Amino acid sequence: MAPTAAVEPQRLLNLYPALSGLPAERLAALLQPGAVMHLPAGTAVFAEHQPCQGFPLLLEGHIKVVKLAASGRELMLYRVGPGGSCIISSSCLLGHTEYNARGIAETPLTLLALPVPAFAALMLEHAPFRDFVFHLFAERIGELMQLVEEVAFARLDQRLAKLLLARNEAVLNVTHQQLADELGSVREIVSRLLKGFSAQGLVTLGREQLSIVDRAGLQKMALV
Incomplete structure (x- = not known):
């Protein structure tokens, strides 16, 4: 992964309004050099059995999250686009577990990687961000239940x-x-x-x- 040019705070807030209300200096700290990354299409964003290194906030592009079977076949679980994030990442961070699926850059990506301490602090101290994460859980669980129903029936x-x-x-x-x-x-x-x-x-x-x-x-x- 390679760092890109700086991202304007307002661009981040437009996509992730849950970060609104943070002090300007705290928001600037999230956007420090090296935090915003660019990945080419096809890059593995994360892999199974890998520890979670941060919480991705997607600014451009799409990530597909897939589960790999022992046979080598894949099942697409869901996609993440700008303004969204990955519940597998948040569940790993909250549960202190490794990834149990993998994320692949379906297109060229620009993303902000929230470090683990920053994610933990926001979950504890910033209610809008905490609500955003739990709302993602609710949405994705609904999608995954629909996927299970389709696969099964x-x-x-x-x-x-x-x-x-x-x-x-x-x-x-x-x-x-x-x-x-x-x-x-x-x-x-x-x-x-x-x-x-x-x-x-x-x-x-x-x-x-x-x-x-x-x-x-x-x-x-x-x-x-």
């Missing part, structure tokens, strides 16, 4: 249809392997399902790309 073709619709784009620049990783499946099965979608006129397939032709049809598939 929904057919893979339903989950694939929902995944394609969730991207909210007519043309998706994505590989079959990437879709399989997000679904916790294998490429061969996802490819077979996509060929079925194509045969039904729901999508057209290209090289590392697919186009949604019949969005209403996919929505029906997702609800079957």
Whole structure:
């Protein structure tokens, strides 16, 4: 990781209003040189069984948080965007445990890494920040419960249809392997399902790309 140019305090506050109300000198201390980092796409932000070194506040880009199975397959748990953060990081810091998933820079990232002492002090002394962290817990637990329900009870073709619709784009620049990783499946099965979608006129397939032709049809598939 390499430090970037200084970040204006107001930019941080716009994304993380929970830090409003901090004294100017304390806010400046959080933004000291070296705290704001830049990571290229594909970088491991954190890894399983690694101790947590700080609490990330994302300023630019997206992190995907995945769980790796013993078989080598991955299941995408959730994404973190600007203004959000990672509940796995906060749970590790609060529980004094190691990471039990890994975070990957899905795009180039700019983030502020709150040191462990700064995170602990904010949780203890600054109620808006503490509320922000616990609100994240509530949101993410709801998302993870929905994921558990889908994995346990929904057919893979339903989950694939929902995944394609969730991207909210007519043309998706994505590989079959990437879709399989997000679904916790294998490429061969996802490819077979996509060929079925194509045969039904729901999508057209290209090289590392697919186009949604019949969005209403996919929505029906997702609800079957």
